Amino acid sequence: MSIIGDPERISTSESVRRQHGQDLTSYHAQHLPDAVLFPKNKDELREIVAYANQVKCPIVPYGLGTSVEGQVVPVRGGISLDFTRMNRILDIRENDFAVRVEPGVTRMQLNRELQKHGLFFPIDPGVDATLGGMVATNASGCSAVRYGTTREQVLGMEAVLADGSFIRTGSLARKSSAGYNLTQLLAGSEGTLAVFSELSLRIYGRPETFLYAKAVFPDLHRVCRTANRMLYQSVQPGKLELVDEYTIQAINAYMRTNYAVKPTLFLELSGWESTVKAEWERVEAILKTEGAEEWSHTFDGDAGEQLWDARRHAALAIAASAPGKKLMTTDVCVPLSVLPEAVLYAREVMQAEDMQGAILGHIGDGNYHAVFPVDMSRSEEAEKAERINAFIVRFALERGGTCTGEHGIGLGKKKHLEEEQGDTLTWMKKIKELFDPNHILNPEKIF
Template structure:
């Protein structure tokens, strides 16, 4: 168990901090105690003890999830991983690293830069890698690199009875047995608790080019993004932000961006190739009716651009500081995206609901964000209705209810609609891994 009493807390302030997501609308609940394990042996002992007495355990990184994954709905133990934040090994020649789950992506990238490497997944906040693995986070770089799950080569996890299990290897591919690595990634702390991750990393590109294109409406912005992909242009980032989001960013960051639907873009690679590719991008966005267009290799411009995008959720929250955010994260086939984004705006307007539309449209993933007061039933019901219509629109067209945020508390009702008769088999897997239901109970199902 915890050998240093300073790494155990029952104070109300600390328990409150561990009782809810950062900005989401989900109701909070205090854990009974917060523990800070320092290594995998302590972690194993804590989990084994909790299993013996039937005490719930909820992993906690930095609390940046948005579907209530960190809320301890049955009390119990909140496991804070900030003391398990060591980079264990960098294997530069293998393009791989081993890390503890409390390492953050920015912490890792600061160290990797010394080797000319980087970890590209960028969910917009400086989340822990354990948390990113648990929810299969993706974010701004998903158009080129995919999600966190695709970067995990292997892991060591602690099962509900306290026994360790090691999956995967340092090899880039394997056909050896069931793929438990991919099963545990995205399981939201309900099947096992991560003690160590082995991740794929990449060489830093020679150069980055940053661009911004302003459009008359959301649909034209989406069509421009799709045409880039159809023309085999591979941006490393392509983000949609609507006029409401730009307004929030201008207020929050004191910027002066034109308050219209905008694409934020990043191209990377050899400078000669990027220079040629940006001309093709410019041609496409102008054909799709873009007004203002700017691009540069200037890093300070890029830092300002992506800092604005990363702080979009906080900026939207700051417009209504007395409220909480309800955030959808549906993902649809690319051909459906322009229609889906337009539908989301129409539904919001029909219900007279103020909100933002933004997202990682290069892979069909977008967010509708509504500041709401959960204590006002009419307001909460209106937001839930809009959220439901957006999700159902996606499901009816071959999409998913969650592209990157996970199920948690907020999407449980849609999981059955999306996966139907597969859900009972998911429950059987949960039962096999966690028969006493101590691992993040109340989530997903």
Template sequence: MNLVSELGKILPKGRVSAGEDELKRHGGGFFTYHAPHLPDAVVFPRNREEVLEVLRFADERGVPVVPFGQGSSLEGHTVPVRGGISLDMNGMDEILEIRPDDFLARVQPGVTHGKLNAALAEHGLLFPVDPGWDAAIGGMAGTNASGTNAVRYGVMRDQVLGLEVALPGGTVMRTGGLAMKSSAGYGLTGLFVGSEGTLGVFTELILRLYPIPTRILAARAVFGGIEEAAGAAVAIIRSGMKIGRVELVDARTVEAVNAYKGTDYAVEPTLFLEFSGGEGGVEEDVAKAREIARSNGSLTFEFEEDEAAREKLWEARHEAGLAIQNLNPEKSPMSTDVCVPISELPGALGHARDAIASRGLDGAILGHVGDGNYHAVFPVDRDDEEDLRRAEEVNAEIVDYALARGGTSTGEHGIGSGKMRHLQREHGDSLAFMLGIKGLADPNGIMNPGKIFASAEGARELSGESY
């Protein structure tokens, strides 16, 4: 079968490509250490009907389909490890409806976080999930993304009220709706959010919106050690104040940001904080946070109200991953993504620092510590087996530490192809149920194969069960 010519019969001219540049762009993930693998074709649908035609075609012929957004895939979610079709959803980028009185928006999956918030600003509204760069909403839902605002607003699963999903057989399922809550049947919306493209393709999303706060202040608190910074973060959360963001970066991350952005932040573990709300409450929260930071050993505490200064501060935090990668541009970044109960955070960060140092790696630690989620990032030479082995050992140690304390192997980036064995250890007793759902939605196994669990057979072998 000539896949490209066959697809060309069901899609308009120019919507199917096997060009070298497109295959390479869709064959690797951005900010990932996972090896690239080229698809056989890239398809660019513009509407639901075209998505359904592609899925119908692929399902009948057993051709793998991998949904593709921006490609910023930490765990290789968009890498087509078994070839087939890379389904580029960026052409479906319409904001279908904004309902300011209902605090809702309906969007297509290719709409980016930035585009949506630019359109919402005139209504005094925002979509709060902030993944750090201008990701597509469909991809954010696919991995249940969170980001810097999660401590206040929650994650993608908290913001998606309904979905339109194209299923492999070429049918459509609609979950949820326009109401803010419902007890009607199983919570299928929450099931599809975080399914990493293994069950179907999002063609429309209904999103919850929020008012833009009237007052916002940002602050930086500098500490002499990472445990002290984490202890302050825990105390700030326990205080009950309405804080919007609690982000931690270690000294190595600050060093990378300074080199990348030309800033001159103190090269010490630092908390980046944001306070928002009404006029009086924000000042009270800042004063309380300053005192908490001081009691936990902060060296300095500075805050910014000017919008340009705040944007500069958060730009530095958002680009920290790129800055870390820039320290070793010839290598690929491996990043952990664990989340622990908030009380375990200081010990977890100290353990991560020691695990990195014990292997002689040039690692950095940063994270959304307000909800216990942090990342250890270290450069890896994919062609050096010893380098890769050391990095994977550190990754496994950090995951082990989190799981032993009731945490999770992935707080916001998903399983992909990188954490399948960790999923078995974390939720092995649920694998049979997960595979049953996968088999119901995708009986021919065409949707993003090789992700979450390598195969039904592989999952059975891992769990030692028969089902």
């Protein structure tokens, strides 16, 4: 391979391999790749994949390592394929509200460039991440209540299949009825079916006005009920987030803030100034009706970003509150009507098992997380966390929900996928066999 001739773009050093052997904060065990390769264009990418398929060497795509279900962990060794040097923004089509990018472009990098054009890419998973990784896991986060998940933003893509051939799906058009929707099949496939070389994404005009707010409540149930009432009364928030008292306590310690240590609702409204002000009046009426203890809002962008930084850094704050431990995170998503009951059930299960943990999530779309710092060297603690996770997932599945709203399956949720999908899993495995008969693409993930 031509890339092997460039010592700066292939590494077998232990420190680099360790960096690529685990994700950011999750509990999944570290596994080192045999080598880390840094392709700089799609021709090199194709050459690497074709060679790996020929010698049956595993390939695991790697962006910034922010996945939380072990998607980047090379459990069978092989090649960790680092995309950070395939980070060019190829084409910004302002009038089409579309952009073409390489997979190593990060969402913050893209938004810095789009801001010059009065545009933005809305998906915010809470950390900076490569767009390739976000598409691979169908990431969503805070803004999904208004804009949907990453999958809804993908117009098309170019990808390298396991045999080294290229496939191009979708187009720059806003819709299509042309054949099977392979774009949506590959989005969310977690690197198990193909390796992205180019992405075409939707982008949006920046709203005129942003309003940032938070409201404090006496209990979690009222937070959930308030969120549901807002949506029922046609309030269209850009972000709508639940953060419990445990999370607030961790945020205060991590960010030196002084927020009231009680269940809190974080909210963002955006649009024309007159519309935003009218919506805020409706929100205030709902807050009063639902018994919010206090609330505040601001139109100031710097103050708003500071407020949302607290929510974005919640996972890091929880990790910092328990040094030496790893985070196990549930990721269920339930129908909106079930959410208040589901959140209360999660808290009851945690208390019954005497497990301290946080509850937070994107309650505008029914996706919430219970987060437990776990000492993985203590088998009884790890087993307890797994048991709580299983209870919460089963509760969601029995009420029409899913085991993962945004984190994907990876290593951690394979048994829950079996429980959720049943016989459908057989057809998923057949698709995997068709795309990757030698099982070199991110092996042991999902199945």
